[in-house]
Every structure is written in structure tokens, then in C-alpha cells.
Amino acid sequence: MARRRANGQGSISPRKDGRWDVAAWVLAASGELKHVRTTVRTEQEADRKLTELKANHNNGIPVADKNCRLGDYLDYWLEGFVRPTQRPNTYAQKETLVRLYLKPGLGKHYLHKLSIPVTQVYFTNLRAAGMTASYIATIRKVLSSALTRAVREELITRNVARLIELPSEQEEKKERILWNQGEVRRFLTVIRSDRLHAAYLMLPTSGLRNGELLGLRWQDVDAEKRMIHVRQQLTGSGRQMHIGPLKTKKSRRSLPLIAPVLEALRGHYEEQKARGITSELVFTTTTGEPIDPKNFLKAFQRLCERNGLRVVTVHDMRRTQATMLNHLGVPMRTIQHILGHSRMSTTEIYVLGNEDEGQQDAMRFIENHLTSESESAEPQGSLTRFFDSDSNRQLNRHQGESPTFGSGSTLGGAYRIRTDDLFHAMKEPTTLAERVTEIDAALRVQRRRLLFGTVAVNLAVKTTEGSDAELAA
Structure with missing residues (x-):
């Protein structure tokens, strides 16, 4: 009892x-x-x-006034908090994940009874079903966001989504396809007769996102100062298209217009005027309506297929530009501003090939210190000729070889990328024997200093001991 x-x-x-x-x-x-x-x-x-x-x-921790199932709360969260406060694309993505995965898998459980083991098993099964680890992490992020709101509303006392362990990502990351300079030059040639020539030309030269490009207004183009001001973007697709705010605060930026782009925009303006199109947007359909971002991507990829170019996405052109700017020696901070990234870590992901190029720079540094003037002057068998190939970015930097769409004076250059010490070392190369002699001389100086210091310390110790003995007597 x-x-x-x-x-x-x-x-x-x-x-x-x-x-x-x-x-x-x-x-x-x-x-x-x-x-x-x-x-x-x-x-x-x-x-x-x-x-x-x-x-x-x-302890003042309340219980929920009413018990509801997770699926019902997710619907309430989407309509009450996500839709009013976030962009339509973000709402659509989260609604899709809730509808396809979270509600069928966990929606039947009561919100306050959702446990760590149940949630852990669900996400482990997603991995076993073949879903990628990155996509699973996205689903967990949506669930965690909803449960965080439930904690704030004091419906639950903890967020179990934060306490589970996600499956480790074992598969290799998808390899990004980037164009080389030759493909970019060919692309710039084949687009000259296209109606959207100016838009395509801005893809590898401006650093704009797809929505930023299609949402560009004529009032944001300053032809006199040769600048464009990124202030809005076109989001959504089909009937859901609308002009909205930029992705981040850093996305609000002003970028220089290089001469070919400026001329293309002038020609595009005259063509739009001749068609009788009076839209405030720079790039529109033939009837003056905003261009659907999905249709723009399809048109761009069809253009690539017709002209024998590797098919990439519009967003891959941002990675192509970032990598090319890095090859030309543009500082990473400048590339970050051009792309409108909030974090440098994001820009570093966009720039590919840094590790190999860093190794080449290190080898060139060794070459300039260990190769004599006579050896460097030899036309055959020199390390300099080995590194100065057509594919090396140092050759492009020194010879001024760059894509037809830009120049170092406009987008940045290699000046001050190296330190003054390194410049001095390149201008005055020494032989290996001379370097060894310098090192040996420096070691002799250090040995003498160490010897003198040891003698001085011994003398000081003996003097102190003698004084102590006298005081003791």
C-alpha cells in the first residue's frame, strides 16, 4: 500500500x-x-x-499548459514564426523539410515526451537510408530551431536536437567544376551576340549572386563613377518572385565597373529603350518582366552546352571568379568584399587551389635563396623555367597576363602580397656556399656570447658565496 x-x-x-x-x-x-x-x-x-x-x-520551471504532438507544433512554428520573420525561400526550404522528413518521422511523438534516444535513432536511420551527412545536419538544424522556440515558450525544458550525435560524413565532398582562364575567354566570346550579353558578362567579373544580378536596378548603376551599388535581390521563382533584402549585411556593397561591362550595359540600355521597356530592373524578359532565376540558370547552361563549354551553375561562376582573383594575387580581404561574404572562412571555401599554390610559392622562395645568379641565368635546366610555366600564377602575375575582362589596377594586384624582406631576397640572390658561410659566422657569434655569459654567471656566483662566508664569520 x-x-x-x-x-x-x-x-x-x-x-x-x-x-x-x-x-x-x-x-x-x-x-x-x-x-x-x-x-x-x-x-x-x-x-x-x-x-x-x-x-x-x-525551481520555477513550469510545465506546459497543454500537451501537443511535435507535428502540430512544427506547423504552428512555421506559420507563426518562420513565415512572418524569414525570407520566402527560407520558409519554403524549412516547410519542405518539415513536411517530408520531420513530421513523418517524429511528428507523432508528444512534444514534452520527445527523448534523446528516439531522436538519435531517427537521425541514424536517415544516414542508413543513404542520406548525406550534410543534408541530415540541415534537417537537425530545422528541428533544433523549432525546439528552441518551444523552450522559450516554456513548453519543454530542453532541446533534444542539440544533444544527439550526427553521423560522421565519410563520403568525399562533391568536386566543384571551375572554369580556367581559357574557358572564361571563350565564354566571353560566345556571349557577344546574346540578348543578355551584359548579364552574362557580369557573372565572372562582378561577384554578384544570381538574385543580386537579376535584382539590379538602373538607379544602382553609376556610369559616371563606374560603380554599381548592390542594394536588393530578386528571390523566389514563378509567381513567388519578389524583390527582397540582401542575404547579409556584408552583401550591401559597392563594386567598380570595368570598361567592357560598362560598355555592355550602355548597349543593353539602348536595346531596352528601343524595345519600349521601362522597367527599373536592368535585366528583364522581352516583355519587361523580372527574369525567373531558374529560367536564367537554364538559359546559361544551354548556352554552355551549345558552345562546348563545361556546364556549371551560375553560383559556380562566383567560385571561378574568386579563384582567378586569388591567382592574380588579389588579397583575400578584397575578394571577401567583392563576393559580399560576412566571414573570411566562407571566402576561403570559394577559393580553390590555395594549398598547391602555397607549395609553389614556398619552392620559389627556396629557389631564390639557394640558386646562384649564374645558375638562374641558364636558359636550360633552371628551376625558374620549371616553375614559370603557362599554368603558374606567378607567370601570369609578372607578365600581366589576365582575362580580357579585367586588370590588376581595377580588381587588385600582387603588390605588397610579399614582404619587403622577401622582395630584397629576390633582388639579391646568393650562392649556397655564401649562405653556409653566413650561418657559420652567426653561430660563432652566438657561441662567444654563450661562453661570456657562462663565465660572468660563474664569477657572480663565486663572489656571492665569498661575501656570504665573510658575513658568517
């Missing part, structure tokens, strides 16, 4: 089916007391549950 508790301490009572009922008056999210009743399997579990309820009550 269950022991009798004092008034207000709650109760534990056995059931006919062998289970135990736990009941207590505890604090609710509304601020009032609520009678909570639950059933467990054993008396020990009942005692632990009652202790937990009373502890939360004493």
Missing part, C-alpha cells in the same frame, strides 16, 4: 494493471497551478517522477 503524503506533496498510487499513477500540483506556463497526472511502470519510477515534478516546481 502506498504511503500517505501530506497535503500539497503529491501522490503515488497503484493501478489494477500493475502500473503506478503519479499526481501533483505544479506551476504551469500561465503562472497558475496545474494538476499533473502521469502513469509509469514501477513504484521506483513513480517516486523519481514525483521528485522531478516537485523539483521543477520549486
Whole structure:
């Protein structure tokens, strides 16, 4: 028989089916007391549950006013918080993940009973079904965001999505296809007769995102100062297209217009005027309507296929530009501003091939220190001729070889990329024997200093000991 508790301490009572009922008056999210009743399997579990309820009550942790299933709460969260506060594309992505994965897999569980083991098993099964680790992480992020809101509303006391372990990503990352300078030059040649020549020309030269390019207004083009001001973007697709704010604060930026792009925009303006199109947007359809971003991508890829170019996405052109700017010696901070990234780490992901180029720079540094003037002057068998190939970015930097769309004076150059010490080392190469002699001389100086220091310390110690002896006497 269950022991009798004092008034207000709650109760534990056995059931006919062998289970135990736990009941207590505890604090609710509304601020009032609520009678909570639950059933467990054993008396020990009942005692632990009652202790937990009373502890939360004493610590001011309320229980939910009403219990709902996770699926119902996810719908409430999407409509009440995501749709009013986030961009339509973001809402559409989260709604898709909730509808296809979270509600079918976890939606039947009560929100306050959703446990770590249940959630862990669900995400582990997604990995076993063949879903990529990055996509699983995206689903977990959506669930975590919804549960964080539930914690703030005091419907639950913890966010179990943050406590699970995601499957490790074992597969190789998808290799990005980037154009080389030859492909970019060919692309710039084949687009000259296209109606959207100016738009295509800006892909590898401006650093604009697809939405930023299609949302560009004529008032944002300053032909006199040769600048464009990125202030908005076109988002959505089909009937859901609309002009909205930029992706991040850093996306709001002003970029220089190089001469070929400026001339292309002037020609495009005259063509739009001749067609009678009066839209404030720079790039529109033949009827003056905004261009659907998906249709723009399809047109761009069809253009690549017709002209024998490797098919890439519009967004891959940003990676191509970032990598080419890095090859030309443009500082990473400048590339970050051109692309409109909030973090340098994102820009470093866009720039490919840094490791190989860093190794070549290191070898060139060794070459300039270990190769004599006579050896460097030899036309055959020199390390300099080996590194100065057509594919090396140092050759492009020194010879001024760059794509037809830009120049170092406009987009940045290699000046001050190397330190003054390195410049000095390149101008005055020494032989290996001379370098060894210099090192040996420096070591002799250090040995003499060490010897003199040791003698001085010994003398100081002996003097101190002698003085101590005199004082003791």
C-alpha cells in the first residue's frame, strides 16, 4: 500500500494493471497551478517522477499548459514564426523539410515526451537510408530551431536536437567544376551576340549572386563613377518572385565597373529603350518582366552546352571568379568584399587551389635563396623555367597576363602580397656556399656570447658565496 503524503506533496498510487499513477500540483506556463497526472511502470519510477515534478516546481520551471504532438507544433512554428520573420525561400526550404522528413518521422511523438534516444535513432536511420551527412545536419538544424522556440515558450525544458550525435560524413565532398582562364575567354566570346550579353558578362567579373544580378536596378548603376551599388535581390521563382533584402549585411556593397561591362550595359540600355521597356530592373524578359532565376540558370547552361563549354551553375561562376582573383594575387580581404561574404572562412571555401599554390610559392622562395645568379641565368635546366610555366600564377602575375575582362589596377594586384624582406631576397640572390658561410659566422657569434655569459654567471656566483662566508664569520 502506498504511503500517505501530506497535503500539497503529491501522490503515488497503484493501478489494477500493475502500473503506478503519479499526481501533483505544479506551476504551469500561465503562472497558475496545474494538476499533473502521469502513469509509469514501477513504484521506483513513480517516486523519481514525483521528485522531478516537485523539483521543477520549486525551481520555477513550469510545465506546459497543454500537451501537443511535435507535428502540430512544427506547423504552428512555421506559420507563426518562420513565415512572418524569414525570407520566402527560407520558409519554403524549412516547410519542405518539415513536411517530408520531420513530421513523418517524429511528428507523432508528444512534444514534452520527445527523448534523446528516439531522436538519435531517427537521425541514424536517415544516414542508413543513404542520406548525406550534410543534408541530415540541415534537417537537425530545422528541428533544433523549432525546439528552441518551444523552450522559450516554456513548453519543454530542453532541446533534444542539440544533444544527439550526427553521423560522421565519410563520403568525399562533391568536386566543384571551375572554369580556367581559357574557358572564361571563350565564354566571353560566345556571349557577344546574346540578348543578355551584359548579364552574362557580369557573372565572372562582378561577384554578384544570381538574385543580386537579376535584382539590379538602373538607379544602382553609376556610369559616371563606374560603380554599381548592390542594394536588393530578386528571390523566389514563378509567381513567388519578389524583390527582397540582401542575404547579409556584408552583401550591401559597392563594386567598380570595368570598361567592357560598362560598355555592355550602355548597349543593353539602348536595346531596352528601343524595345519600349521601362522597367527599373536592368535585366528583364522581352516583355519587361523580372527574369525567373531558374529560367536564367537554364538559359546559361544551354548556352554552355551549345558552345562546348563545361556546364556549371551560375553560383559556380562566383567560385571561378574568386579563384582567378586569388591567382592574380588579389588579397583575400578584397575578394571577401567583392563576393559580399560576412566571414573570411566562407571566402576561403570559394577559393580553390590555395594549398598547391602555397607549395609553389614556398619552392620559389627556396629557389631564390639557394640558386646562384649564374645558375638562374641558364636558359636550360633552371628551376625558374620549371616553375614559370603557362599554368603558374606567378607567370601570369609578372607578365600581366589576365582575362580580357579585367586588370590588376581595377580588381587588385600582387603588390605588397610579399614582404619587403622577401622582395630584397629576390633582388639579391646568393650562392649556397655564401649562405653556409653566413650561418657559420652567426653561430660563432652566438657561441662567444654563450661562453661570456657562462663565465660572468660563474664569477657572480663565486663572489656571492665569498661575501656570504665573510658575513658568517
